[in-house]
Amino acid sequence: xxxxxLAVLVSTALIGFGLPTSxxxxxxxxxxxxxxxxxxxxxxxxxxxxxxxxxxxIITSWGPQGSSxxxxxxxxxxxxxxxxxxxxxxxxxxxxxxxxxTTTDAAVDGGPLALLxxxxxxxxxxxxxxxGRSAVLVEALRSDQTLAAKFWxxxxxxxxxxxxxFSADGKTxxxxxxxxxxxxxxxxxxGHLPPTVPSGVEAVGMGKVGHxxxxxxxxxxxxxxxxxxxxxxxxxxxxxxxxxxxxxxxxVSLFEQRGALDPAAVEGFGATDSPGVYVRxxxxxxxxxxxxxxxxxxxxxxxxxxxxxxxxxxxxERPVKVSAIQRLGTGLAKIATWLTxxxxxxxxxx
Amino acid sequence: xxxxxxxxxxxVDGQLDxxxxxxVLSHLVGCxxxxxxxxxxxxxxxxxxxxxxxxxxxxxxxxxxxxxxxSTEPREEVRPVITPVSLFPQRSAFPAGRSTGGTRPGTARxxxxxxxxxxxxxxxxxxxxxxxLGTAFVVGDPARSEQPPTLQPPVASFSSDHASTSSxxxxxxxxxxxxxxxxxxxxxxxxxxxxxxxxGR
Numbered sequence: 207x208x209x210x211x212l213a214v215l216v217s218t219a220l221i222g223f224g225l226p227t228s229x230x231x232x233x234x235x236x237x238x239x240x241x242x243x244x245x246x247x248x249x250x251x252x253x254x255x256x257x258x259x260x261x262x263x264i265i266t267s268w269g270p271q272g273s274s275x276x277x278x279x280x281x282x283x284x285x286x287x288x289x290x291x292x293x294x295x296x297x298x299x300x301x302x303x304x305x306x307x308t309t310t311d312a313a314v315d316g317g318p319l320a321l322l323x324x325x326x327x328x329x330x331x332x333x334x335x336x337x338g339r340s341a342v343l344v345e346a347l348r349s350d351q352t353l354a355a356k357f358w359x360x361x362x363x364x365x366x367x368x369x370x371x372f373s374a375d376g377k378t379x380x381x382x383x384x385x386x387x388x389x390x391x392x393x394x395x396x397g398h399l400p401p402t403v404p405s406g407v408e409a410v411g412m413g414k415v416g417h418x419x420x421x422x423x424x425x426x427x428x429x430x431x432x433x434x435x436x437x438x439x440x441x442x443x444x445x446x447x448x449x450x451x452x453x454x455x456x457x458v459s460l461f462e463q464r465g466a467l468d469p470a471a472v473e474g475f476g477a478t479d480s481p482g483v484y485v486r487x488x489x490x491x492x493x494x495x496x497x498x499x500x501x502x503x504x505x506x507x508x509x510x511x512x513x514x515x516x517x518x519x520x521x522x523e524r525p526v527k528v529s530a531i532q533r534l535g536t537g538l539a540k541i542a543t544w545l546t547x548x549x550x551x552x553x554x555x556x
Numbered sequence: 557x558x559x560x561x562x563x564x565x566x567x568v569d570g571q572l573d574x575x576x577x578x579x580v581l582s583h584l585v586g587c588x589x590x591x592x593x594x595x596x597x598x599x600x601x602x603x604x605x606x607x608x609x610x611x612x613x614x615x616x617x618x619x620x621x622x623x624x625x626x627s628t629e630p631r632e633e634v635r636p637v638i639t640p641v642s643l644f645p646q647r648s649a650f651p652a653g654r655s656t657g658g659t660r661p662g663t664a665r666x667x668x669x670x671x672x673x674x675x676x677x678x679x680x681x682x683x684x685x686x687x688x689l690g691t692a693f694v695v696g697d698p699a700r701s702e703q704p705p706t707l708q709p710p711v712a713s714f715s716s717d718h719a720s721t722s723s724x725x726x727x728x729x730x731x732x733x734x735x736x737x738x739x740x741x742x743x744x745x746x747x748x749x750x751x752x753x754x755x756g757r
Contacts, residue, residue, distance in 0.1 A: 235625060386670035406568075406598050407717055441604040441717060443570050444710055450721050463703060471708035492719065494709055503709040505718040537696025541688070 239323060243330040243344045246359050253364035258284045259387035262293070267381050267489045270510050274489060283396045308488050318436065322346065322454025325432045326354050331355050334358065336367045337385060346455065352376030355455050363390055371455055380509045406443035414438065418447065423462055424500065425449050429520050431512035433458055451506075458506030458516065467496035478514075480522055485513075497523045559590050568597045570710060 214333040231538040259282050266275040279291040290405035322328070326346035334343050336358050344357040353479070358368040363478075368384040384459060415425055427435050433451040440447055449460040467482075472494060491513055493504040498521055507514065560580050566572050567580045 239681055251634070361578030364599070406602060408602065439717065439719065439721070442605050443568065443598070444713065446603070446709075446714070448714075448717050448721065457718075457721070459714070459721060461709065461714045461717070463707060465707040465708060466712045468702050468706040468708045490712060490715075494711075501707060501709055503711065503714050529695070533696040534692050535696070537694065538688075540695050541692055 233379045237327040237349070239328040240330040241411070243328040244323060244332065246344050247319065247322065247328065247357065249364040250357065250359045253366070254282060254284065256284050257363045258282055258393055259365065259388055260391055261385045263381050263383065263385050265489065267507075268379060269487045275488070281396060283393065286396055291395055312459055313434070318452045318454050318457070321434055321436060321452050325453045326455070337388060339367065339388070341367055348376070360388075371453045374511070381507065407439050407441050410424050410438040410440050410447070412436070412438060423447055424521060426519070429458070430515040431456070431508060433516065456506065456508045456512070458504060458508060461503040462501060463501045465496070465501050466499070467494060467501050480518065482522065482524060483517060495522065497521045513518050559587065561590075561593075564590060564594050565597055568594055570713070596725060
């Protein structure tokens with residue numbers, strides 16, 4: 207085994223087994239988080255597991271094509287999950303149900319909170335009021351001390367009341383989530399929920415990342431915009447792999463499939479500066495391209511600039527254009543191999 | 557209640573169009589029998605997909621070489637092969653057999669026949685070369701062998717998977733979750749939104 211391959215395997219093992227530990231260890235070495243800020247965020251992360259509520263929430267996202275907003279009615283049952291309806295849309299009654307993560311998955315999904323701690327300096331800005339409720343304001347700062355995010359956490363329930371995300375300059379807001387009404391409820395179940403549809407998605411786990419790389423899948427442990435790989439899933443229905451990246455604030459899923467991108471698949475997408483890369487901005491944004499026999503679909507809520515950085519960090523091989531003479535030469539060589547009995551069998555013999 | 561049994565395997569394979577899939581999923585929501593069937597088919601498919609394809613045995617090619625069709629020896633069967641070159645002696649022999657006047661073979665008729673045969677031979681050779689080059693051009697197409705098959709990424713399904721993953725994250729926005737069953741529009745506001753239950757993890 208070569209040294210470089212050994213190094214990849216060792217680093218993969220470290221990523222697979224050591225990420226939560228290293229993520230937790232980094233803040234102590236490089237920056238000083240406010241202990242109260244960390245504990246408030248931990249409480250906010252855990253609150254939906256034991257607090258039921260009913261509220262109205264507004265989501266706004268700012269991008270190159272202006273802003274887009276949605277008003278949602280959220281009914282959350284601590285033991286089941288959230289039923290989310292779009293208010294004021296042209297589709298009254300449209301609802302989605304998102305099942306609560308199980309306790310086993312919660313440990314995995316704890317990754318992003320650890321990544322939030324690892325990536326940003328967390329500061330407790332103490333006390334404020336929001337929608338008539340007493341709240342705590344926590345700020346996340348980048349290493350250059352620019353503001354990355356603000357969290358308003360309800361003192362009584364621990365629920366996240368408002369979140370604002372800022373671009374790299376620390377001033378331009380790129381995304382905001384705010385409750386305009388919130389009622390804490392005692393019921394733990396929603397009585398009218400339909401059963402869930404079976405899914406073909408299964409967890410692969412970080413321990414198999416090295417094996418996936420050896421099979422030719424592209425999965426860097428880190429991406430630009432401080433995104434880190436923290437989970438891998440496989441969808442058995444379409445053979446795709448899902449690589450989950452996050453920095454604790456923004457989430458990106460990278461889907462990979464064997465094949466080449468069908469031009470018909472990019473209907474509704476816009477072309478970008480990079481040939482063969484197509485994007486559709488929104489909440490979330492979508493980017494698709496293919497390279498080296500893999501079709502990439504990237505879905506995430508990153509601001510456009512960082513989204514572009516992330517996409518550029520991946521391979522972008524364009525199909526090679528062959529001249530007529532080269533094509534004839536390749537064909538003649540191939541025919542020559544057919545005329546030789548051993549040549550015809552050589553692909554089978556390897 | 558009519559069970560869409562003929563569509564259950566198609567929904568597992570993801571081969572139904574949007575409307576048909578919605579109808580089947582809506583049925584699955586209220587039908588325990590069909591849901592169990594879909595679940596069972598999914599498990600079988602996942603199990604089959606997890607199986608590794610068996611490696612060919614080491615002496616497979618050696619045994620294949622022993623098969624008569626792979627042998628380098630000439631075959632027993634005789635296939636008639638007609639080429640312009642093979643026609644030449646038959647045509648030239650026929651008039652020679654008819655000439656009973658004791659004329660020598662180097663007459664004007666014989667020369668014309670040879671010229672004709674030569675033109676035919678050249679034309680045949682040119683056709684053969686053109687055919688070879690044509691075949692080579694087709695075979696040499698890089699898209700013919702090296703390129704993988706084209707596909708359309710199932711964006712709606714990917715949106716659902718992304719939402720399921722990020723819903724576990726502490727501060728994911730619900731709009732991403734709404735997009736989970738609406739890969740076609742922005743912000744979960746597309747009027748084609750329909751109530752469909754989602755699975756989480």
